[in-house]
Amino acid sequence: MNMKIDINKEDDKTVVLVAGEIDAYTAPKLREALLPLAEEENPQISVNLKNVSYMDSTGLGVFVGLLKNVRKNNGNLHLVELTDRLERLFSITGLSDIIDISSKSEGGLQ
Template sequence: MNLKVEINKLGEQAIVSVAGEIDAYTAPKLREAIIPLAEEPNPNITINLKNVSYMDSTGLGVFVGLLKSVRKNGGQLNLVELSDRLERLFSITGLSDIIDISSKSEGGVQ
């Protein structure tokens, strides 16, 4: 159960690259890394999930909490480069209707 979270700031935008599995064991590490970004004024967060091989409901909960915090602080949250499996997971749960999701990389995220 390995998870790597890398955060880069490009001006006002935070680019977060996540790699590994997001589950009950690793979700707290992800939450600890990204929630502070959402608590800044007008956060602009792009999360690249290209290298996430697995996510369970605990991981989805992290993104719901992140979205609530981002919205409370007047910001934007974008998820990019989701695998077909992750896109399907967000779609089935209805989260793709409330979170901006793109299968393509945007804003210089690689």
């Protein structure tokens, strides 16, 4: 399955909507789209994952790398509207303890 990425700048934050599957095939495309956003000064990035049907470890790696770059540039990363399956994935890997995650679209970056 393909993956679609929509990036919208809203005032001082960037909202990214990802749809499809994030796997070894599509993760490089996601990394290529997201990492430049993290290189900005004080990046405020919200990634909506409500339309992601599947994610494997390469997808998790993209978000770990993104988080490192965002923090290096004094920014914030917020993942929103995760499906139950994705929430479990982030939880069992311990990433939910280090990445700001919300099952709702509200909260996080304001």
